[in-house]
Amino acid sequence: MNPLARVLVAELSERPRHFGELVEAHMETAWRDFLLAWGEVRAADILGRDDDGRYLIRAGAVVS
Amino acid sequence: MSHGFREFLRALEDAGELLRVKKAVDPRHLSALMAQASQATFFEQIAGYPDWRVAGALVSTRRRLAIAMGCSEAAIATRFEESIRQPIEPTLVDRAPCQDVVLTGNDVDLTRVPIPMMHVKDGGPYISATLVVSKDPEYGRNVGSYRLMYRTPRETGIDLVSPSDMRVYYQRALDRGRPLEIAVAIGVHPFELLAASYKAPIDVDELAVAGGLHGAPVELVRCRTVDLEVPAHAELVLEGELLPIGWTADEGPFGEFSHITGEVKWNPIFRIRAITHRRDPIFYVLQMPWENDWLAAPVIEAAGLQALRVASVQPVAIRAPVGGCCYWTLVASIKKRPGEGKNALLALLSVAEVKLAIVTDDDIDIDDPDQLDWAMTFRVQADQDVLIVPGARGKHIDPSVRAAAMGKGGLPTTAKLGIDATIPEGIPRSHYERLRYFAKDAVRLEDYR
Numbered sequence: 001m002n003p004l005a006r007v008l009v010a011e012l013s014e015r016p017r018h019f020g021e022l023v024e025a026h027m028e029t030a031w032r033d034f035l036l037a038w039g040e041v042r043a044a045d046i047l048g049r050d051d052d053g054r055y056l057i058r059a060g061a062v063v064s
Numbered sequence: 065m066s067h068g069f070r071e072f073l074r075a076l077e078d079a080g081e082l083l084r085v086k087k088a089v090d091p092r093h094l095s096a097l098m099a100q101a102s103q104a105t106f107f108e109q110i111a112g113y114p115d116w117r118v119a120g121a122l123v124s125t126r127r128r129l130a131i132a133m134g135c136s137e138a139a140i141a142t143r144f145e146e147s148i149r150q151p152i153e154p155t156l157v158d159r160a161p162c163q164d165v166v167l168t169g170n171d172v173d174l175t176r177v178p179i180p181m182m183h184v185k186d187g188g189p190y191i192s193a194t195l196v197v198s199k200d201p202e203y204g205r206n207v208g209s210y211r212l213m214y215r216t217p218r219e220t221g222i223d224l225v226s227p228s229d230m231r232v233y234y235q236r237a238l239d240r241g242r243p244l245e246i247a248v249a250i251g252v253h254p255f256e257l258l259a260a261s262y263k264a265p266i267d268v269d270e271l272a273v274a275g276g277l278h279g280a281p282v283e284l285v286r287c288r289t290v291d292l293e294v295p296a297h298a299e300l301v302l303e304g305e306l307l308p309i310g311w312t313a314d315e316g317p318f319g320e321f322s323h324i325t326g327e328v329k330w331n332p333i334f335r336i337r338a339i340t341h342r343r344d345p346i347f348y349v350l351q352m353p354w355e356n357d358w359l360a361a362p363v364i365e366a367a368g369l370q371a372l373r374v375a376s377v378q379p380v381a382i383r384a385p386v387g388g389c390c391y392w393t394l395v396a397s398i399k400k401r402p403g404e405g406k407n408a409l410l411a412l413l414s415v416a417e418v419k420l421a422i423v424t425d426d427d428i429d430i431d432d433p434d435q436l437d438w439a440m441t442f443r444v445q446a447d448q449d450v451l452i453v454p455g456a457r458g459k460h461i462d463p464s465v466r467a468a469a470m471g472k473g474g475l476p477t478t479a480k481l482g483i484d485a486t487i488p489e490g491i492p493r494s495h496y497e498r499l500r501y502f503a504k505d506a507v508r509l510e511d512y513r
Contacts, residue, residue, distance in 0.1 A: 020184045023092060030112050031091050035175040035189070039216035049328045053185055053317040 001044070001064070004029060004037035009046070009063055016054035067278060068297035069251045069348065072132055073119060076104050079131050084108060091189075094118055094180040098351050104128060113178040120349030123254055126386075129358045132254040133277070141365035141382050144277070148262060148366070152275030160285035160296030162249070164343040168289065172336050173217045177300065180349050183319035187328065188221075189214045190318055193350035195249040195256050196222075197292050200233040205293075207270035209260045212248065212302075212334060213315050220334045221315030222306065229266050234306055234332065243305035245290040246334065251299025251348040254359065256282065262363050271295075289337040299345045304336040321356035322389055322461045327468075353389065361390035367415045368394045375411035377404050380426040392419040392462070395430045400486045409451050409482035416457060419478055424485040427496075439485040442496070451482035 001009070008022055026034055041047065046061035057063070076082040083101050088109040098105045098121040107118040123129050126137050135143040167173075179189040191212040198206050206229040213221035224231050230246075237244040249256075259274035275281045284293035290303045315331040350356065364384040372379045378399040384390040394412045398404060405423050412421035424430065424439045444450070458465040458478030465476035487496060 018185055019188050020181070020186065023181055027092070031178075032112050032175045035179075035214060036217065038188075038214075039175070042215045042219075047314075049187075049314050053187055053325075053328045055187075 001040050002037055004033065005040040005044075008037060008041050009044075009057065012041075012047070012055055013057045016050045016056040018052075018054050022055075067253050067255075068295075069253055069299060069346070070297075072122070072253050073106065073346075075131050076122065076128065077106075081128055081131060082106055089118075091118075091178040092181040094120065094178075094349055095182040095351060098349065110178045113176075116178050116345055116347055118178055118180075118347045118349055119251075121351040122348070122355065123358045124351060124354035126358065126361070129254070129361065133258075133362070138381065140362050141369050144258065144362035145366040145369055147276040147279075148273050150276045151268070151272035152278070152281050153269070154271045154275055154282040154284045154293075156293065157283045157285055157296050160283070161342045162294065162296060162298040162301050163285060163288065163340045165341050165345075166288055167339040168337065172339055174214060174220070174302075174336065174339070175217050177339070178347050179214055182349075182352060183325065185317050185325045186319060187213055187314070187316050191220065191248070191250060192352060192356075193250050193252075193257070193348040195252050195260055195295065195298070196230065197247045197249065197294055198230050198233050198244055199292055200236060203229070203233070203266050205269050205271070206230050206233060206266070207256070207260045207274075209257060211318060213318070215313075215333065218336050220336070221313055221331050222334045223315055223318070223329060224306075224331050225311070225329050232266070237306075238308050238310055241308055243308050243335075245292060245303075245305050247287045247290055247292040247294045247304075248302040248334075249294045249298035250301070251346055252295050252297070253278070256295060257350075257359050258362060261359055287338070288340060300339070300341040300347065302334075302336050303338040303340070304334055306332045307335055309333060319352045320461045321353045321360070321391065323353045324461065324463065326461055354386070357386055357390040360384070361386075364391055364394065364415065364417060368396060368412050368418070371411040371414050372396065372398070372408055375407050377408045377411060381430050383430050388420060391417050393421070394418050395422045395424075395436065397424050397426050397428055397430050398486070399426050402489050405449070405484035405486035406451065408486075409484055413451070413453055413456075413480045413482050417459075419458075419462070419480055421480075421482045422485055423483070425487055428485075436485070440483060443485045443487055444483060445488070449484040449488070451484070453480040453482075456480050 048056050048058040083103040085107045088111045090111045104122045130137045196210050211223050234244045255277040256274045259270040283296040285296040287303045311330045313333045316329045317326045320326040361384045365382045368382050380397040382396040408423040428435050428439045455477045458476035460467040467476040
């Protein structure tokens, strides 16, 4: 995982967040770089969702 | 030849309805800026995407819908109704602008397209202005519009929850353990999007319906990696397949056409094999909810007109107002004979989507909310002129149907409401004669300034 993808995973491990909250926290990052990092998080198959649509790291998910 | 997306942009500009934004804009700010503009918007520079321009909020008003359809605002429903009765089959061409650039293999990368961030609670960036083409061995080609949520550079989610022909196609492919090939055209003329939202019978080609709206065949080109055809003049095409995984991947929330944030849904995944586009592509951001609403209006209004005619009621005007998302509400004025206020209500409420119908007489301008309120105040007795139909089919995204309480897979029902605001039988029309000012036509205010 690239460094930004790791940061995103760390933020989601802290608490569930809406995608928009993650975007807002990284507005200094170029949009394309953000989307590439998000794509890595998605591809890792570690995400879950809560009832309000927030992303979270699934219990027991292995982050490589 | 049918008109393309760029001809529509020119028509908007000629009508003074297109705002050009020259400074570079971050894709995360596109929707918020569009929401502040009173015109459609054209962004000439996109930060980080030097090859792309973006257009959006194109059909956000009835006036701009009328420009797209080449008719007056009042004639939208009849224009649509007449055109769909005269479909024109599409034609195939060998070369197409939408394939100026062809990206396959490792070059497939959605992050090179300026997909915007739209709403606060969206589950990701969304591609909203889609014309999705699919094919079934038995039923033939289908065209619909389905939102795509960015997942990875080669995958998106796709909302395939609601009943649709493509959902049937996907289920049939899934039953065989096969993926369903699809092609997604982005940046097409609104006629193609209108045809896509029209609920044609499963064996009717929506692109022939679009041809009827254009009055000329839609030019198609064969895709490069899937056995499908797409409009040749599209700005961007995504080719690929819906994976045979069923409804298992999280998708949403998204800002729905009901003006409310939806829920997380479970949907298939679209895997992209090829991206093709014009040499100088324009990405179309269909601004939710307004454009989705207005693109539904001709379809719902035409359905209302047809229902009234089947009921032998003579319509004068019909509107699907934006307050009802151009979908749930129909307001009609009619030339009434005794009993036809109620007949008209029954007809309008037979349109599956319609939850609220209001019928009034031909002396009321239904575009004027004050006149409509006046008619509902003085022509309605609630114990005689209000019709409630309980237990009709509802839609999940209407919070009042309490779909969440039903659990997964539950199908909600709704009550339908009809209001007969025509002059009641037995009351002379003269009782509704409006005030007129004495000597109104004899004097002019400007002569006294």
